[in-house]
Amino acid sequence: MDPIRSSQLPKDVGMQLSASVASHLREQIVSGRLKTGEFLRIDAIASELGVSTTPVREGLLLLQSESFVRLLPRRGFVVNSFSQGDLRDIFWAQAVIAAELAARAAQKMGKEGLAHLQHLIVEHKAAYKARNDEQVARLGHEFHRAINLAAESPRLALLLGSLTKQLPNRFYASIEGQLEETFEYHPIILDAIRMKDSDAVRSLMYRHIMGGGDHLVDSLERSGAWGEPSATGGKAVGKSVAKPAGKPAAPVAKAPAKPTKTAKVARPAKSAKAVKPAKAPARSRAAAKPATPKGRARA
Numbered sequence: 234m235d236p237i238r239s240s241q242l243p244k245d246v247g248m249q250l251s252a253s254v255a256s257h258l259r260e261q262i263v264s265g266r267l268k269t270g271e272f273l274r275i276d277a278i279a280s281e282l283g284v285s286t287t288p289v290r291e292g293l294l295l296l297q298s299e300s301f302v303r304l305l306p307r308r309g310f311v312v313n314s315f316s317q318g319d320l321r322d323i324f325w326a327q328a329v330i331a332a333e334l335a336a337r338a339a340q341k342m343g344k345e346g347l348a349h350l351q352h353l354i355v356e357h358k359a360a361y362k363a364r365n366d367e368q369v370a371r372l373g374h375e376f377h378r379a380i381n382l383a384a385e386s387p388r389l390a391l392l393l394g395s396l397t398k399q400l401p402n403r404f405y406a407s408i409e410g411q412l413e414e415t416f417e418y419h420p421i422i423l424d425a426i427r428m429k430d431s432d433a434v435r436s437l438m439y440r441h442i443m444g445g446g447d448h449l450v451d452s453l454e455r456s457g458a459w460g461e462p463s464a465t466g467g468k469a470v471g472k473s474v475a476k477p478a479g480k481p482a483a484p485v486a487k488a489p490a491k492p493t494k495t496a497k498v499a500r501p502a503k504s505a506k507a508v509k510p511a512k513a514p515a516r517s518r519a520a521a522k523p524a525t526p527k528g529r530a531r532a
Contacts, residue, residue: 250284254292256398257282262301262315263400265458269314273302299399317450317459323399324446330393331377332439335422336431338383346383350376350423358416376419380426380438400449414444 258278261267273293279286293310296302302310338346353376360368381390418441425433453459 250288251291251295254278254282254284254288255295258292258296259299259301259399262296262312263320263458264453265456267312269312271312272308273310273312275309301399317454320450320453321446323396324443324449327393327396328439328442328446330389330396331381331442332435334381334384334386334389334393335426335438336435337386338380339426339429339431339434341385342380342383342426346379347423347427349379350419350426353379354419354423357419361416373415380422414441414448418444 258267258273267273275286275289275293279289282289293302293304297304297310300313301315303313304310353372357369357372357376360372381393384390418437422434422437422441425437
C-alpha cells in the first residue's frame, strides 16, 4: 500500500468523504501508482488514510461503477486496466460535449457572464504567478463551469460532469505545459463568445480540451504510468514514429513491383527456350546412327 501511504486525501470543499477516497484512489490508478491486478484491501486503505472502512467501501463501489476497479467474490476489489486509449477516450468525450455547450453559451451569455469570465482569467493568471496550485485548479475549473451553465443545457452539462469527475481537478494543474496553453486559449475563447461566433467557440473548446489530454498522456508516459519511463513522452512518440513509418511505406511497396516488370521484360528467356534447336543436334545424332549402318550395308 505504498502508493496510498505516500499521498493524502484531496481537500475539496463540499466533497463527501467517500467521494474523496474515490478521487484519491482514482488518481493513483490513472497515474499508474496502483497497477492493474493489484488488490485493494479496505482495512489497509482505511488505516493508511485515517478514515473508517465505510467511506472506503463506498468509494470503491463508486470506482467500480466507473470501471476503475472490479469486485471479485470472496477476494475483494482489484484494479482494472487503464490504458492510454482509455484516457484519450475520456478526453475525446469531454471535448465533444464541452465544445457543444460552449457553442450554445456563445449565443446566450450576457454582459454579466462575459465580465465574470474576464475576472476569472485575471484571477487565474494571478494564482499561477503566486504558485497557488489549488487556486489555479479551482479557477480553471470555474471558467469552464461558467460556460457550461450559460449553455442552459442541464442534461448535457450533467453528462459532462460525470466524465470530468473521472479525473480529479488538481490532476490537470500538475500537467506540464497545460497551464501555458490554458492562458492562451481562455482569452481567445472569451473573445469568440463575445463575437457570438458559435463555430469558432466550438472549434477552440474542442482543441483546448484535447490539448489537455495530449499533455496528460505525455506527462504520464514520461513518468512510467504504462511501463518503463519514456524520455520523449507519449505525444512525441505517437506522432514522430507514426508519420515517418507511413512515408517510407509507399516506396517500399513500389520497389518489389519494379523487379516483377523487369522480369516480364526479361522473358526473352522464353525465346531462348523456343530456340531449343540445341536439342536438334541430338536428333541429328540420333538420325545419324541409323544412317551409318545403311551406308555399311551398301558397302
